[in-house]
Amino acid sequence: MTEKLNAELERRLKILENPAEQGEDYDAASWTWLVILGVILPAIALVWGWQL
């Protein structure tokens, strides 16, 4: 059974079902930044702060 969606929403879904039309997930460069800023930097801050 198919669901009747709003015509504009249906148009958008059809386009976005094509992977080429989707946005991109985090790539290698993004992951590098995420790890630096979200793991390495906090780890350094934790060690530094504890020694103060």
Added chain:
Amino acid sequence: MSSTSQHHHLEDLLEADKNAWPLLKSERTWGSWKLGITLATAAAATWCYIIGEYVGYYLNFDKGFAALFAGSMIGMLIVALAAGPICLRFGVDSIASTKPTFGSRGWVIPAAMQQISIIGWNSLLLIFFAKSTTQLLIALGIIAEGGGKLLLPATILLACSLVFIILLRGSSGVDRISKILVAHVFVGFWMLYIIISQRWGDLTAATPAYASASPLWNYTTGVEIGIVSLLSWWPYLGAMIRMAPNGRTAAVPIMVGMGAPVPLLCLIGIAGILVLQVSDPAEWLRTIGGPTYGIIALLFVAAANLGTAVAGVYASAIGLRHFPAFERMSWTTLLMLAIGPVVLVGLVIPELFFANFGTFLAFIGLAFAPLCGIQITDYYFLRKRNISIRWIFSNGDHSGYWFTGGFNIAAVAAMVAGCGTYRYLLNPVTYESHSPYEYVTASLPAAVVAGIIYALVTVFFNKPAKKGGY
């Protein structure tokens, strides 16, 4: 592109950014700077002083900053990994990103959490702004001490009206106001410079008022406050980053624009509470520099809170769009619905709400940590990044995300287990804790336990029963 097709494109975008519909590649035009500025404006508000105040109860200035910085960046990373990928790939908001995990009807659980969180934060910001205004007017002799009873509700109503007017244009309203209000971040750093340069001696000698006998417990609590504060950005994040075309554009703005300003501006609150026993800069700047500094601080508070409230109400309104009853509602009415509860809290229970901020903050950690654990486990480990945008927007039992009656039992069980874990490790009301809280915080284990329970129920129940489109 002809002017007619350009006009149609603009109309589609204006329509889409007031809906929860997915945005197309051509509509997602925000670059790193624009996104970073918008995220910074959303994140940097007077909640930073109150967050800083809570850290200043347990830690001194240096240690407080280190713990808060570490916790904030960890919390931001968790949110970026949880809601980020689906929002960035399909141009959807945070609520839409929960449909593969909570189900075609179960998304109402995170939606309710989103509404409570945003209403809570916005109420806090506007009450803070109204209080600061009253304080300043008393200091300037415009109203008498004990006067201004009508000023608080009037200021809240004025602020809510401004938010409403700005948001009539949808996401472009958020963008425009951010470009102007981002200046407040720099004013915040100036205020920090003032207190550090004039009271450095007092600051280094100050002792935290409620520090426990265990230095480790104090330090961990500083980290925990940082994590839960940034976890509360989950409801805001999707509505903002869906305007960016890809992960590369968004990763650094999320971490630097939304994550880093919070611990930096929290220093104002830590310094204020340690030296002057008050975290509101509108009050302590007046003490240090007289009425002129007080006015500057108040303008800062107004700008900071307005920018954040605009972003919050926008995210809240987009979240409401997922409810069938609000799907076709006019944008104007929807905005009124999103702002209405904030007005009510601000007018009816401002003092009660303001006095229980710590509990509110802990409840956010209790709720959003498991949610993030569930999303990360599902996207990276169980679905291996395979998401159907059609199933996200299909509400019937033919959707792969229908699960059981529209609800995913795995997500519900994982939320219960995650909340239970948090509650065991740290009581959000009394701040009593159980080991190993002092080594692992409460949010991180809550996220991990929720993720494990979610994976177990999915593997042993949903997958064999062919539920969830795995």
